[in-house]
Amino acid sequence: MELLKERIRRDGCVKEGNVLKVDSFLNHQMDVALLDEIGKEFFRRFGGEGVNKLLTIEASGIGIAVMAARHFDNAPVVFAKKTKSKNLDGELYTTKVKSFTKGVEYDVQVAKRFLAPTDRVLILDDFLAKGQALLGLIDIVSQSGAQLVGCGIVIEKGFQDGGALLRSKGVRLESLAIVDKMDCNGIVFREA
Amino acid sequence: MELLKERIRRDGCVKEGNVLKVDSFLNHQMDVALLDEIGKEFFRRFGGEGVNKLLTIEASGIGIAVMAARHFDNAPVVFAKKTKSKNLDGELYTTKVKSFTKGVEYDVQVAKRFLAPTDRVLILDDFLAKGQALLGLIDIVSQSGAQLVGCGIVIEKGFQDGGALLRSKGVRLESLAIVDKMDCNGIVFREA
Numbered sequence: 001m002e003l004l005k006e007r008i009r010r011d012g013c014v015k016e017g018n019v020l021k022v023d024s025f026l027n028h029q030m031d032v033a034l035l036d037e038i039g040k041e042f043f044r045r046f047g048g049e050g051v052n053k054l055l056t057i058e059a060s061g062i063g064i065a066v067m068a069a070r071h072f073d074n075a076p077v078v079f080a081k082k083t084k085s086k087n088l089d090g091e092l093y094t095t096k097v098k099s100f101t102k103g104v105e106y107d108v109q110v111a112k113r114f115l116a117p118t119d120r121v122l123i124l125d126d127f128l129a130k131g132q133a134l135l136g137l138i139d140i141v142s143q144s145g146a147q148l149v150g151c152g153i154v155i156e157k158g159f160q161d162g163g164a165l166l167r168s169k170g171v172r173l174e175s176l177a178i179v180d181k182m183d184c185n186g187i188v189f190r191e192a
Numbered sequence: 193m194e195l196l197k198e199r200i201r202r203d204g205c206v207k208e209g210n211v212l213k214v215d216s217f218l219n220h221q222m223d224v225a226l227l228d229e230i231g232k233e234f235f236r237r238f239g240g241e242g243v244n245k246l247l248t249i250e251a252s253g254i255g256i257a258v259m260a261a262r263h264f265d266n267a268p269v270v271f272a273k274k275t276k277s278k279n280l281d282g283e284l285y286t287t288k289v290k291s292f293t294k295g296v297e298y299d300v301q302v303a304k305r306f307l308a309p310t311d312r313v314l315i316l317d318d319f320l321a322k323g324q325a326l327l328g329l330i331d332i333v334s335q336s337g338a339q340l341v342g343c344g345i346v347i348e349k350g351f352q353d354g355g356a357l358l359r360s361k362g363v364r365l366e367s368l369a370i371v372d373k374m375d376c377n378g379i380v381f382r383e384a
Binding site for chain 2: 023024028029030031032033035036058059062063065066067069070074075076077078079081083102110111113114
């Protein structure tokens with residue numbers, strides 16, 4: 001997605017530890033016009049698949065999924081939760097996820113009521129690096145018996161192994177920008 | 193907001209400990225068509241105030257703020273973060289917030305780059321109970337020197353003291369549904 005790559009080139013910032021900061025438009029401050037274009041692009045790629053539910057994980061995935069949902073005929077968005085809350089009870093799907101950016105392992109949970117075997121689920125998230133969060137969400141979809149249509153990612157770090165791992169499992173993975181290399185000289189995107 | 197009240201009556205669920213579960217449409221699964229109507233209503237109330245930035249707090253506020261932003265001429269949405277991350281560095285505004293639902297105190301942070309004295313900020317969130325999260329966000333706006341236009345809340349628990357506290361401080365607070373009483377017999381909303 002050219003518009004996204006241009007934006008990453010212009011406003012993204014490469015930091016030590018393989019961190020690509022895009023917090024001015026994607027995951028701290030959010031440019032909602034860009035999110036809308038991102039949602040439109042996900043629909044272009046997955047629109048023919050009968051998606052009736054979008055699944056993401058708090059927090060940065062939520063804005064992306066909500067704006068995308070408008071293009072998927074206002075399909076409900078479910079966001080998986082990372083921490084226990086009084087508001088989360090009843091029957092839950094649970095899986096363990098290791099966070100690359102935060103260096104901790106945590107439980108990810110979705111209330112069973114919100115995923116059914118009749119659902120056709122598209123998983124959306126902002127970043128893919130080692131793929132742990134996506135594997136967790138895929139595990140939850142699998143526990144529910146729902147059909148996984150695929151995964152839509154805004155930025156994939158192609159130099160880490162999450163993308164290859166997921167594709168080798170047969171998951172339909174669509175990343176709108178794949179960064180193959182990044183350093184102080186700039187960012188190299190994979191050719192589409 | 194009648195549509196919202198009807199939805200709370202129909203799909204909300206009162207649980208022990210003053211918990212109002214609205215997770216089927218607001219804060220776990222999200223009905224984006226309803227979020228869009230909520231955004232429209234916030235614009236009806238605050239649209240004349242020159243708002244150029246929406247501020248919320250992860251996670252449940254994000255979907256609400258992103259959908260609302262479309263009505264505020266695609267104003268950027270900034271969401272305050274509750275946990276440390278490698279992605280959050282540079283100069284930060286920090287404040288302490290006590291969570292009513294999770295029973296913990298945590299730091300809330302916003303990168304200084306995303307709030308400036310020239311900003312006219314509308315704070316949005318899903319719930320108001322004791323008002324701790326809102327007070328934290330207001331403190332951050334105040335630290336930044338930006339102008340606080342007001343706070344828009346989807347559901348205020350009118351039987352807790354957050355709303356009264358904020359109004360007594362002169363904050364313009366607009367809650368789309370105020371629950372004055374809730375128990376096994378139903379929910380009583382405050383008259384507009």
